[in-house]
Amino acid sequence: MAELNGKPVEVDQLKNLALTNYGHFTSMRVDDGRVRGLSLHMERLTRDCQALFGTELDVERVRDLARRAVPSGGSITVRVTVFDPGLDLGHPSSANDPHVLVTSRSAARLPLPALRAQSTTYVRDVPSVKSVGLFASLHHRRTAQLNGFDDALFTDAQGVISEGGTWNIGFFDGDHVVWPEADCLVGVTMQLLKQAHEHDTRPVRLADIPSMKAIFATNAAVGVRAVSCVDENTIPETHTIVDALRKQYMDVPGELL
Template sequence: MELNGRSADPEALKALALTNYGHFTTLRVEDGRVRGLALHLERLARDCRAVFGAELDLDRVRACLARAAGGGGSIAVRVTVFDPGLDLGHPAGPADPHILVTTRPAGTLPLPPLRVKTVSYVRDAPAVKHTGLFGTLHARRAAQLAGFDDALFTGPGGLVTEGGTWNVGFVDADGAVVWPEAEVLPGVTMALLRRHHPCVEAPLEVSDLGTMRAAFATNAAIGVRAIAGVDELGFATDDVVLEQLSAAYAAVPGEALANL
């Protein structure tokens, strides 16, 4: 765990723990390279403007990433941007965003299929990958207590939106990839798949899912993960389109953290 490229001082982390105001992105680093690195950096810059009204030094971010995660092997890296001097009573004051980089072992892919439960929930500021995870984790906990692996959110009008920490996509009866048309986090993995595999976007209600033959979750940590069921509805987990999506994502070349 490093803050601005140095060992993190626990005192500096108090604001993050006590106010939970900030934003982040999570990357999977494989041998010093990251799929969609430019998109992750763009997200951090965009969200820093939205959360703090400040410009983020992306060269500094990349240097911090390279220092913390530039070695060999596969690791999951989270870059969290927050202000240790944030005043809880006056968060509109001038911001000084800091860069916290934490690492953990990356899971072995592919992961087993998910069974998810629909939950009516809309994240605060859906377009921002912010640190306010209470509602997300509360919904995930409720789904798991009901015997499922995770929650799939539905928004206004009963439209399917996203998972708590992942985007969702579907494969229709004709083999087309369908992304929900809704206010969701613009995920990096979803963006890469849109670039490398034909797709459409359409509003989807839960009642529409019965016309789909497969479903999947995506984020940088899990890649493309099959969804075996939504509520009591089952899906094929060995669909050829899911294999094509996984292959397309695996073929995306990683961008080097080092050699700025």
């Protein structure tokens, strides 16, 4: 399913998005018409629309448009992309007419197998915005997969860990859940878990990985996913803290889309 402003999208309408790659989005897992953290997804869209286009986004309209992609029952992943089809490559400052593209895909069956990550030095452009510009993230993911891993884990030049390609990362040091203090996109699942479980926030470096008792990845599509490997470091795939966080996340009541 793909609709632009509530109507079937045409190829020419996507040309600008494909060629300029300027816009923002959010992806939501919808279970039986409800979304965990729906208000946080809407806040993200509102904030990013103001940052990229300098204009307010009608979130009630967005919800109406997204609802069209949702079946009466079951689970599905809905992506809302906001971009300006009239953007001029030479004058992006004139882009102020955001349109809403809604697409959907099947939802993953949870939980997913443990993730194996390869670290790479990279900090995303404007990390606070969930941008459609995924070139570098996909390039690093591809490289990691060619090297036998599942995905890339980003660090700065000093080895301070920030995030994965399309996911946040969390740690358990034996006493506390730890979220990395770094420039990254703060995901909705991460925010919900911060509300549900006591935690610390501090810099985490690659050198700290061997001392961690458990590591996990989070995003709206997969919830909480164990991380079993970072570079040459092996981490247990199962741990009571990962089970507890997964249950706490699944227990978050969904908001009606």
